[in-house]
Amino acid sequence: MNQKAEKIKIVIVDVDGVLTNGTIIYGNFGDEYRSFSVHDGMGFALLHRTGIKSAIITAKSSRAVSKRAKELKINLVFKNVKNKLLVFKKLLKRLKLKPEEACYIGDDLLDLATIQAAGFSITVPQACKEVKEAAHYITQKNAGAGAVREAIELILKAQSKWPALIKTFES
Amino acid sequence: MNQKAEKIKIVIVDVDGVLTNGTIIYGNFGDEYRSFSVHDGMGFALLHRTGIKSAIITAKSSRAVSKRAKELKINLVFKNVKNKLLVFKKLLKRLKLKPEEACYIGDDLLDLATIQAAGFSITVPQACKEVKEAAHYITQKNAGAGAVREAIELILKAQSKWPALIKTFES
Amino acid sequence: MNQKAEKIKIVIVDVDGVLTNGTIIYGNFGDEYRSFSVHDGMGFALLHRTGIKSAIITAKSSRAVSKRAKELKINLVFKNVKNKLLVFKKLLKRLKLKPEEACYIGDDLLDLATIQAAGFSITVPQACKEVKEAAHYITQKNAGAGAVREAIELILKAQSKWPALIKTFES
Amino acid sequence: MNQKAEKIKIVIVDVDGVLTNGTIIYGNFGDEYRSFSVHDGMGFALLHRTGIKSAIITAKSSRAVSKRAKELKINLVFKNVKNKLLVFKKLLKRLKLKPEEACYIGDDLLDLATIQAAGFSITVPQACKEVKEAAHYITQKNAGAGAVREAIELILKAQSKWPALIKTFES
Numbered sequence: 128m129n130q131k132a133e134k135i136k137i138v139i140v141d142v143d144g145v146l147t148n149g150t151i152i153y154g155n156f157g158d159e160y161r162s163f164s165v166h167d168g169m170g171f172a173l174l175h176r177t178g179i180k181s182a183i184i185t186a187k188s189s190r191a192v193s194k195r196a197k198e199l200k201i202n203l204v205f206k207n208v209k210n211k212l213l214v215f216k217k218l219l220k221r222l223k224l225k226p227e228e229a230c231y232i233g234d235d236l237l238d239l240a241t242i243q244a245a246g247f248s249i250t251v252p253q254a255c256k257e258v259k260e261a262a263h264y265i266t267q268k269n270a271g272a273g274a275v276r277e278a279i280e281l282i283l284k285a286q287s288k289w290p291a292l293i294k295t296f297e298s
Numbered sequence: 299m300n301q302k303a304e305k306i307k308i309v310i311v312d313v314d315g316v317l318t319n320g321t322i323i324y325g326n327f328g329d330e331y332r333s334f335s336v337h338d339g340m341g342f343a344l345l346h347r348t349g350i351k352s353a354i355i356t357a358k359s360s361r362a363v364s365k366r367a368k369e370l371k372i373n374l375v376f377k378n379v380k381n382k383l384l385v386f387k388k389l390l391k392r393l394k395l396k397p398e399e400a401c402y403i404g405d406d407l408l409d410l411a412t413i414q415a416a417g418f419s420i421t422v423p424q425a426c427k428e429v430k431e432a433a434h435y436i437t438q439k440n441a442g443a444g445a446v447r448e449a450i451e452l453i454l455k456a457q458s459k460w461p462a463l464i465k466t467f468e469s
Numbered sequence: 470m471n472q473k474a475e476k477i478k479i480v481i482v483d484v485d486g487v488l489t490n491g492t493i494i495y496g497n498f499g500d501e502y503r504s505f506s507v508h509d510g511m512g513f514a515l516l517h518r519t520g521i522k523s524a525i526i527t528a529k530s531s532r533a534v535s536k537r538a539k540e541l542k543i544n545l546v547f548k549n550v551k552n553k554l555l556v557f558k559k560l561l562k563r564l565k566l567k568p569e570e571a572c573y574i575g576d577d578l579l580d581l582a583t584i585q586a587a588g589f590s591i592t593v594p595q596a597c598k599e600v601k602e603a604a605h606y607i608t609q610k611n612a613g614a615g616a617v618r619e620a621i622e623l624i625l626k627a628q629s630k631w632p633a634l635i636k637t638f639e640s
Numbered sequence: 641m642n643q644k645a646e647k648i649k650i651v652i653v654d655v656d657g658v659l660t661n662g663t664i665i666y667g668n669f670g671d672e673y674r675s676f677s678v679h680d681g682m683g684f685a686l687l688h689r690t691g692i693k694s695a696i697i698t699a700k701s702s703r704a705v706s707k708r709a710k711e712l713k714i715n716l717v718f719k720n721v722k723n724k725l726l727v728f729k730k731l732l733k734r735l736k737l738k739p740e741e742a743c744y745i746g747d748d749l750l751d752l753a754t755i756q757a758a759g760f761s762i763t764v765p766q767a768c769k770e771v772k773e774a775a776h777y778i779t780q781k782n783a784g785a786g787a788v789r790e791a792i793e794l795i796l797k798a799q800s801k802w803p804a805l806i807k808t809f810e811s
Contacts, residue, residue, distance in 0.1 A: 144336055144337065149337055150333040150334060150336070150442065151333070151334055151336060152334075152665070153332055153333075153334060153362035153363075154361075155329050155330055155361045155362060156361065157361070157365060158668050159667070159668055160331070160668075162663040162664070162666075163663060164663055165656040165657055165748070166657065166662055166748060166766075169748050169749060169750070173749075190667075190668045190669065190670070192666075194666055235340055236344075236464070236467040237340070237467065239469075241469075243468065244469050253444065255447075257464055257467075272662070272663070276768075293752075293770055296749040296752040296770075297752060297753055298752075298753035298754075314507040315507055315508065320508055320614070321504040321505060321506055322504070322505055323502050323503070323504045323505075324502065324503055324505060324533035324534075324536055324537055325500060325501070325532075325533060326501055326502075326531065327500075327532065331502070383640055406508060407635070407638040408511070408638065410635075410639060411639055411640035412640075414639065415640050424508070424614070426508070428635055428638070485678040491677055491785070492675040492676060492677055492678070492785070494665070494673050494674070495673065495674055495676060495704035495708055496672070496704060497673075497703045497704060498671075499703070499707060554811055577678070577679060577682055578686075578806070579682070579809065581806075581809040582809060582811035583811075585811045595679075595785070595786065599806055599809075
């Protein structure tokens with residue numbers, strides 16, 4: 128796993144069930160709400176400091192996701208994606224990256240092909256069985272509660288970038 | 299249980315405590331909110347692909363439920379239902395289905411008679427005692443967190459429709 | 470405990486941490502939100518059918534609570550209460566009930582005196598230590614997730630009213 | 641730990657992941673929501689009664705936090721803080737307090753330096769590893785679900801102020 132993590136130059140994540148706990152709150156007026164983790168947010172900030180890129184590929188679209196992606200300074204955001212693997216391949220081509228340089232984090236059947244294609248694939252405890260069987264790593268933290276932060280730390284530690292980062296936070 | 303699942307041609311679900319975790323969020327202005335699971339949503343998409351129908355029978359009414367039902371392409375939605383068993387019977391009659399072809403998922407006393415009447419009745423871990431005793435199957439996943447998805451997978455697997463479905467998601 | 474439950478003619482509940490899980494959601498515009506359990510709601514419906522009364526005593530005030538109380542047909546609602554024991558005593562006097570005919574459900578220090586005064590006092594797993602030590606019964610279900618329903622069932626069973634109620638829900 | 645708690649004259653807390661469970665809910669319209677615990681709220685009320693001061697230092701800014709801080713009568717609120725340790729030191733200087741008289745509660749890397757500097761540093765079960773290793777105490781209760789209340793009780797008990805407080809709530 129560490130060998131896979133060492134090569135990563137981009138972390139690509141699904142939204143619902145990965146950055147959130149997989150629930151969407153619906154209101155009376157067509158309004159929708161999603162819950163995001165501040166720990167995941169800090170994770171992206173750390174990732175970007177080391178020069179690793181980030182992207183979101185989601186089958187849905189919502190302004191909550193757009194806002195969150197902007198705050199987290201996610202490099203690339205693909206919404207309303209029918210075929211995630213296709214977008215994954217185009218994205219790598221555009222950035223001139225190889226599949227083994229991409230970490231993909233997904234949780235359901237729409238993510239399965241990309242989970243199989245990514246050099247380092249990660250999923251969460253609540254993922255569907257098929258994705259859990261195909262992924263290289265299952266996080267201990269739950270989706271929407273630090274799972275992506277855990278994945279990012281794992282990569283930064285494998286790349287020996289963690290200790291220097293931590294020092295910048297000490298007094 | 300598999301014998302019961304094999305015959306199912308429609309999956310009928312309650313909303314609160316089945317598609318949601320049983321809580322309703324209330325705001326300052328009479329506004330209400332309900333949380334739905336994207337995993338359940340994917341479950342209905344899979345169900346419909348195999349030609350099995352779906353319906354919602356709920357004692358309450360809210361625009362959140364209407365929106366969610368529309369997105370999930372639920373075939374029939376009955377709101378403000380006082381007597382669920384009556385609606386269940388009418389629904390089967392209209393669709394020319396027998397009780398043994400209907401799976402009903404409910405969690406509280408208002409669901410009890412329908413749980414007793416359906417060919418395959420399913421409930422959730424947080425259901426009331428009487429419903430849990432009467433149901434044929436209790437999901438492992440919690441309501442609002444994949445319980446309905448689990449029920450749907452169970453039916454599709456019993457009907458040997460699962461492997462072909464999964465193949466369409468692989469790379 | 471059953472002897473205490475047998476005498477109950479009114480169930481009086483606190484709101485935050487009893488009917489809810491103890492969290493209040495705050496929005497950008499001074500808006501507040503509280504989560505209520507549909508299982509608790511069904512509990513109050515059952516309680517009222519047997520002629521037992523209900524009341525809410527809360528130190529706070531919000532339209533969410535007013536709306537929920539109206540839906541649940543709670544007989545008496547006291548908001549912005551500084552001294553809960555005082556209101557508890559006045560309420561009993563007005564209804565000509567004795568303390569041993571009142572069940573009180575609370576979870577924090579503001580409830581302590583009333584927990585000590587009620588004929589049958591109930592609290593929840595997340596209550597503060599002092600209230601848990603003073604209460605006659607601690608529910609197994611969490612607050613906002615069926616704790617009040619559990620309390621109501623306990624009372625209706627002790628009063629031998631449960632079996633007849635359940636029969637009305639069977640097919 | 642009790643020796644550290646005895647000297648505390650101010651409790652300073654982070655918001656996200658300490659007063660909340662670390663999730664922020666995003667709506668369709670740029671609206672944000674945070675969940676706070678009424679048990680924590682009661683904790684601040686008890687703290688202030690004994691004359692101990694309180695402060696919030698947060699890297700973010702939201703009207704939900706402002707509203708909550710006002711309700712809780714938090715003495716000092718610092719928002720949009722880039723360097724928490726700097727603000728922590730200025731705050732102590734302004735109030736003429738020594739580091740050993742300050743309890744700081746934080747959960748992530750932005751809190752690490754202040755966790756190392758405070759006389760009594762507390763964190764929560766979901767905190768990042770580095771903060772958990774540096775803190776003097778890890779609460780049993782989760783953030784957003786009574787962690788700060790637990791910290792406050794610990795301090796008030798160490799200062800022998802708890803029994804007198806409790807008496808005021810008894811009947």
